[in-house]
Amino acid sequence: MGIMSIQSIQGASAPLRPRRFAPKTGGDSKFRPEIQALRALAVTAVLLYHLWPKTFSGGYIGVDVFLVISGYLISAHIQREIQSTGTFRFRRFYMRRVRRLLPAALLVLAVVAVVTILLIPMTYWKDWLGQVVSSLFYVENWYLALSSTDYLAASANASPVQHFWSLSLEEQFYLLWPIWLVFGLWALSKTGLSRRNQPIWTIGIALIASLGYSIWFTNVSAAEAYFVTPTRIWEFAAGGIAAAIGLRIRNRFVAGLASWCGLAVIAACVITLSGATPFPGWIALIPVASTLLVIAAGVPAQWWSTQWLIRFRITQWLGAISYSLYLWHWPLIVIIPVIAGSPLTGPQRLGLIALSAAAGWASKRYVEDRFRQTPNFAAGAKPVRRALVGLRVALIGSIAVAAVALPGLAATTQRSSEAEIALADAQASDFLCLGWNAAQPGCAPAANTSSVIPDPIIAQRDVATVDCAQRGARTKLLTCEFGSKGDNAVSVVLAGDSHAGQWLPALENIALARNWKITTLLKTGCRLTQAPAGTLAVDANCALWNQSAQDWIMSHTPDLVFVSGRSSSADGIPTAEVDLRAQANGIANAWRSVTANGSSLIALAETPQPVVGGLTDPGACVLAHDQSQCTFREGLETSDPQPLAAEMVPGVSLIDLSDEFCIDGYCPAVVGSILVYADNNHTTASFMQTLTVPLGRALTDF
Template identity: 40%
Template sequence: MTRRQLRELAMLQAAAVRPEIQALRAIAVLSVVIYHLWPAGLPGGFVGVDVFFVISGFLIIGHLLREVDRTGGVRLLPFWARRARRLLPASLLVLAVTGVAVLAVVPQVQWQQFFSEIAASALYVQNWLLAHNAVDYLAATNASSPVEHFWSLSAEEQFYIAWPLVIVGLIAVTGRLKSTAPRRWIVGGLIAITVASFVYSVFAVATTPAAAYFVTPARAWEFGAGGILALFTRVSPSALPFVRAAASWIGLLVIAITLAAYTGATPFPGLGALPPVLGTLLVIWAGTPAVSWAPTLLLRLRPVQWMGDISYSLYLWHWPFIVLVPIALARPLGWRTRLAILVVSIVLAYATKRFVEDPLRVRKKLTSKRAWQSLAITLGGTAVVALGASIAFAQPVIQNSQYSASVDAAIRSDPGCTGAPAALSQNHCATPFAVTSLTNPASAETDIGRGVQSVDDCKQTIMADAVMTCDIGDVSTPTSTVALIGDSHAGQYLTPLDEYGQANHIHFVTYLKSWCSGTGAEGVANPGYDVPDRIRSCTDWGRAVLDSVNQNPAITAVLFTDFTRSYLEPPPVLGGRAIAPADFEQAWQPLLASGKRVIALRDLPNADQQKEDVPQCVALHLTDDDPCAVPKAMATLDPAQDPLAIAAAQTPGVSLVDLTDTFCDATVCHVVIGGLIVYFGSNHMTLEFSRTLESIVGPQISGAIGPR
């Protein structure tokens, strides 16, 4: 930039920037950064995002309203072009640099998650992706990505797109009604949308809290609150100075209290977001009153204003370092490293503001272009970043098909020492738990089979209770029909039972539902439940399944299995209870009374105790022998504490199948067997490994069924 351009920019900023808003930006960004670097030091620092939302609503809706007052309408393309020039260059720079860093330091096992989020961030839908993952029980334990913080920027971009369209729509309505007061319609519409969003936010926090944190409808009211203030306020330095001074201090105090008192357990946003939103509104409304005891001098301090000036870039830069530096160093962050991240982030933020944000906002070559041309240039950059991230995301997918072919070839050439059979002593495999050329963490991370997937045509969702079935195995000329009942831990046997059933004339009918054991017991809950409706849904579904199975004369045997350990840890806030042996017994008795055989398959061991999920752990220990093995006492339930095993022992006529010895020896349970990684997360089998379990689980189920 030339000196003349810098002077022009400084004059524009001096005329447009309000010191109290710059100070709020400084408070907001430092709150978020400190919270991310030292969570215990500022447990409510996440409310800084809400401060940003209110500021955006106040400034943008105020700007749009002034344009309506001045011209009678809103010019959409010029508005969006200005927003794009203001926000996209810095964000695309950070996303591009982060993508290169991921390629350089992150194991390929995490590429799909990270690059999917980079693409979503470039397209400003990251908040919706995180909301989906928050309620997706297979993705809920995803590692933090280096662009996770872009969720708030996504919500802001959606606001910049939606609110002008709302205003244009309201103006169009006033035109059709031949009204001369479009402002009234805009005010009414804004208030209605804000109230509706707030009501939805409160409802969503109570019903789907994980997703409510991210989704735009639960956050729109915060922008709307700032907009309402802009509609009704004309700040005058001489108006009510003492009242404004008091309001400013009260607003700052309310924000400070929420920063110190809130924690990750605080229900949020909803009612929990109301205090910081109101505090921010008070500070903006108060302005900078000329009263000696007002916080005006504090808010106008040059370091405070400077921090507010670089707040956007600082928010962009700090989080990728927090995620990627520990991966690069292979150790957690110490206080010195955290301090270094803070300093480097501030330096990069200043450089980005000085050399990227400001020049591209005032550069004549951009500002003199037509709005659609500016939009095309910035959106072209967006497309490049999103496409690059998508290509990197696709690499593990391409490799998966090649990996599956390699496993097929290994099974054909050495079936006894590939996958699960390698653990059997009679196969005499030299190194059954060693890493081999088949050990592929990147493929294992996404190797999810039918019956386990989040959206699965053979598995009911967490909230729905309608009975849905799948027919596998021999569906044309079976000699027996077996029902498979349970959750996704039952679903992971779908592929091996399908193949075994086809070869041995057994028809399996599956009854699967996420996070539900299928006993129909009242009140049983697990950590996957965050609202009471999930408990009721499981109960209703289980009872409907048992009735359906009992009334089907073709079904001669019923196989039960589930993620038993999870039903022993109910969330205390819902008043649910742990599953008990009696729950299984009550489910089995009517089946036994009708002449059906009942088979109880103990849950497989799990590696939930690992710091990373299993593929990531293996990726970090590829040179180890028997990597990431878990002590048996931690990976398995003691049979004396396993309600399914206890119920099977106490119920005559029930057969118990236990595959623990396939996964564990006397002391540890293995996560690499026969060269294949056993789990894609920490407790679900990979598809490729489960296939190799056919020759082990199939005969045991067949033996429990009895003569056919």
């Protein structure tokens, strides 16, 4: 597909006449300082969000700003070429995208792959290298959507190339958008629609269809909707519509106000939106419309306008390096703490900003510019030569990345298969003389070897209730049933967050022995509480889910309710005493409602967390060191609000099995050849299953 003649598509009866798609003033072919400033704002928002997700909780909207800019510039470019030549050269368009974007992206992927193999524990390889490969083919957004990743949950397990989801989205847009525009114009030319309105209708159809789907799917599944292409096309199309109608504010005073308003609203979104906001959906209209306001305003000339901010040298410099800065900042944020074995401190985060900017500048100067300006790529070079060189660069770079990533993936896949077999064998033997059972009479002491179950490289898959816990911004109540199926079974509920759900393997064994039917009411990051939304760890979605969960308990009146919840923040910082008491009050209020309704309630005290004790990656530690080095000091006594809540609600029982995890305050990562922790705060289902006996003893009276 080389040169496509619009005149030939439309037929001889409809000769092509030049028409204006872009605004007269400024011209989209000229440098646009306001667009460069928007790029600077967008990349800054994303960088701040990734470094301080709680403070700049809505910084992810920087991506939406980028999407609108891309839609505006690419649509204007396509329309301008059709206007001036009557043709569109697909091959030239795609080769320009290759030389503009691919070299720097391939370099980042290659560096991440090499660093992963050389410096990163094998526990990370499968996910990281798998995402390197998906990013190589620009399908990372679909990889994350299909693997149910929740980007806005700020997961500690994110890969260093997870940010390629937006680049994948853009590449898919670059591939499909020219085809849609060219053939859309051809199709509409047959309808008698005026040529001025043909591009508007072509883009508008895509915008309306995508926006409608985005609103619907965000309500259905926000985590997946965040990544998939159909929910995002409308943001590109919004920029395309602006280019098609020549969006421009002519009144200087209005333009000055509009520019300030647009920038201010974008900045406000960075502060006010959060991971609890259903996104993209209709809410994304706010940053999208604000971006269009800034574009339409241009560079206002008044002394009080935004022109000084837009033309500020640092602003323009950040805009110029924004692509490379975006590429490099996230791998640095993810990889450095893994290599160091500790979270980033405040000063380190500031230093990482400088390091990211330096890497972005170097990449822009020595990679981006080099490939754009090399004679083989320059505009004067022969098209065929440019195409061949571009394809050669893409092919060699892709092969180099694949040559590093694929063998690593193969090695970890083989080891994972062997680990799954070993885990299945241990499960078949009911973990005889393994884990907690290893200390029982008749069991020989386990040798301190590097062989543990589950193997650390599959430990994160050895968790309970993955498919039964609601996630992210969803509020719909999910219920799953375990244990006895008999009609006369004792009705039992397990309610809370993932730290409540991790008790299920032991509880299910007890349920089968005692004729219990367990129903799970679980949501990631959301314990059972009546604390109002917006306080502590309770966002609006958690509050809505809590209402549904407590309504279910009230209407079903189970015989017994188990509750638990995480007692520290994601970075392992224990809860402050004043917040601890506030949390306990909200929890106690929920418990009172349950007990007043006739159900017995048992709180399961929080399990010791490695991240609180300074062990950031138990699995990686076990792989790299002797097991004896992989211990941490227990530090949860002042972090769990449940003991305080239990004192407030008569009749509530509190079960604390911390002594089964720790000896004299020190907690090992491996007990009886069983890996205790799936990550830095959750237990493995395998170890929890070996706690069936001690938990059963604690439940003797129930």
